[in-house]
Amino acid sequence: MTRVRSLFGRRARPDTGPGVSGTVRVDARTKNLTKRLQPGEIAVIDHVDLDRVSAEALVACRPAAVLNAARSTSGRYPNLGPEIIVAEGIPLVDDLGSSVMSLREGRTVRVDDGGVYSGTVLVAEGTEQTEETVAAAMAEAREGLSVQLEAFAGNTMDYLNRERELLLDGVGVPEVHTPIEGRHVLIVVRGYHYKEDLAMLRSYVREYRPVLIGVDGGADAILEAGLRPDMIVGDMDSVSDSALRCGAEIVVHAYRDGRAPGLSRVEQLGVDHVVFPATGTSEDVAMLLADDKGAELIVAVGTHATLVEFLDKGRAGMASTFLTRLRVGSKLVDAKGVSQLYRTRISTWQVVFLALAGLLAIVVAVATTEFGQTLWLIIMARLDGLFAGIKDLLGIAPAAPIS
Known part of the structure; x- marks a missing residue:
């Protein structure tokens, strides 16, 4: 794919020309954008290596087009996001450059043949992805996958060295009020197929009444399913205020140096909470907490389970998830794909x-x-x-x- 330099300010075709038009919603963080993106609008993001979860969230909003200031596939590894968007027939324009992020939210733009037009001005120009270009980029990325595997292995060893006391002995796990000893625990993350899998587990929830732990936005997923979380774990960047006020116990995930970006928000809401400093992801923290407090069984919904998913998340910290799964071992039951397994074919x-x-x-x-x-x-x-x-x-x- 060749990169075409942004042409901000150049006169071009009028808005009434070919292509798709719509109101733009602009945000460098894709998960924040999807909270306000409406059907028929145009999403403007800055997301290198667009991952599957973000792509599925965008597709669920039914935008008219997705404009990415960065490259949706950089070639580091075969990420799954671009293929999902293109397969849904949604135009995806890549590598538009930083100028597209300067678009004022609410403005109407037109997208045609890789160009983004505001009125008669060509704001930016990039590469419109097709099934063929996405397939070619994925093939190229697979060839360089060995480099990412080496980096992943290095990150895994680094995490093991830094968190061996937590992983092996549970040192640093805070005290919580929610009774977990001897009970089942259902951990919900807003990941792949979380809605369908959570719906399939309703009979299990009624029968066993597990402790319901929502990881950040997973708490909202539990509420949307008509249930109430017993505990919310995370850095509180994607969970709603209503979920934080629902009465669940709050565990704020902090960095090892004590910094906790979500702590101020929780304090402003005036809800009781404890802080759990740990390296890694919030879903790791939830699993380690449940295991340390004596959970009999841990059922995971929407979490990351495969190597491709770890790489697709695009964070070095995903190595911690790999080791955490080894740590909880026999207690962990992954509910991923249960909806696909039991999906009925009878009308x-x-x-x-x-x-x-x-x-x-x-x-x-x-x-x-x-x-x-x-x-x-x-x-x-x-x-x-x-x-x-x-x-x-x-x-x-x-x-x-x-x-």
Whole structure:
């Protein structure tokens, strides 16, 4: 893919030309943008190596187009995001440069053949992705995957050296009020297929009543499913205020040096909380906390499970998730994809017809017995009496007998 330099200020075609038009929503953080992006609007992001979770969140908003100031696939590893967006028929324009981020939110722009036009001004120009260009970029990225694997292995050893006391002995895990000892724990992260998998686990939740832990926005996912989280763990950057006020115990994930970006927000809301300083991701913190407090079983929804997912997240810290899964070991049950495994292929009408066929078979079987025939005569006699009563009420004279 070749990069075309931004051409801010150059006169070009008017807004009424070809392509797609829409109101722009601009945010360098994709997960913040998706909170306010509406169907038919144009998403403007600055996201190198667009990952699968972010792409699925964008697709769910049904934008008219996605404009990326950075390269959606840098070639470091085969990330999954661009393929998801292009497969949905949503135009994806890449490598537009920083000038596209200067667009004022709410302005109407037109996107055509890799160009972004505001009025008659060509704001920026990049590369419009197609299925062919995405496939070529993925093939190129796979060739360089060995470099990322080496970096991932290095990050894993670094994390093990820095957090061996936490991983091996649970040193640094804070005291919490939520009773976990001997109970099942359901940890919900807003990851792949989390909505479908959480819906499939409703009967499990009713029967076992596990401790419900939402990792950041996972708390909102629990609330959306009609449940209430017992605990919220994370740096509090993607969880709503209403979730933080729902009565769940709050565990703020902090850096090892004590910095906790989400602490001020929790303090402003006035909710009780504890701080858990640890390297790694918030989903790691939730698993380590549940394991240390004696959970009998840990069920994970939406978490990262495979090497491709670790790399697709695009953070060196994902090495901690790999080691955390080794740490909790036999207690961990991953619910990822359970909705795909048990997804029914039977339609509602098929179920109705099957029920009617079964009912008809029962009626026929009963009618062939002496009891069934007697019951049929009784029903017919009752119906005859009912019709006679209706005729009398309406003043209808009985029909004359035929001589």
